[in-house]
Amino acid sequence: AQTVTQSQPEMSVQEAETVTLSCTYDTSESNYYLFWYKQPPSRQMILVIRQEAYKQQNATENRFSVNFQKAAKSFSLKISDSQLGDTAMYFCAFMSAYSGAGSYQLTFGKGTKLSVIP
Amino acid sequence: DTAVSQTPKYLVTQMGNDKSIKCEQNLGHDTMYWYKQDSKKFLKIMFSYNNKELIINETVPNRFSPKSPDKAHLNLHINSLELGDSAVYFCASSQGTLGEQYFGPGTRLTVT
Secondary structure: OOOEEEEEEEEEEEEOOOEOOEEEEEEEOOOEEEEEEEEEEOOOOEEEEEEOOOOOOOEOOOEEEEEEEEEOOOOEEEOOOHHHHHEEEEEEEEOOOOOOOOOOOEEEEEEEEEEOOO | OOOEEEEEOOEEEOHHHOOEEEEEEEOOOOEEEEEEEEOOOEEEEEEEEEEEEEEOOOOOOOOOOOEEEEOOOOEEEEEOOOOOOOOHHHHHEOOOOOOOEOOOOOOOEEEE
């Protein structure tokens, strides 16, 4: 079974600064997807960014980018120019790309609570 | 328009009761899911439902049962509620099994 580990339960960053959230995962598969989800106080789960393991290029989405190190099984999220609206729980998630029972279910890490300080 | 909706958003009930949470998606997706988020914010898959194939997480008690009247709905029925069932329950949907999952707003269930 796959596991996802987020080693930073809480982090804080000054507004306009850059912060990096860590995520490592364990899998024996070679083809899979990785995600970062954001959960603000409103409770809504919002997809921030998605990375396909077969793509070497790191995904970017505006101020959000990832550092995907497949050999190290590491998938960190960098938030540039942090804004107050970035305050939220951030979850790293894994999904297998292979067919079969349960293969398309997300496995989540325990989350990192990010606070952006004005 | 809401993509994935859940009703109710809040549900308070007593131990031993039976309750249902409804989920509807208007995205035309063919795969739906139920996740449970516990008090420590940990999210875990409970069920996924694709083309009438139900995949059940082995840790889910059989008091929980998903029911899909049609492709746009996946309701969650819970029998004999226990204190430990208190959590936030999220419904999600995707197009295909590898599509992006869109989440509903969650239902906070409190069992007293």
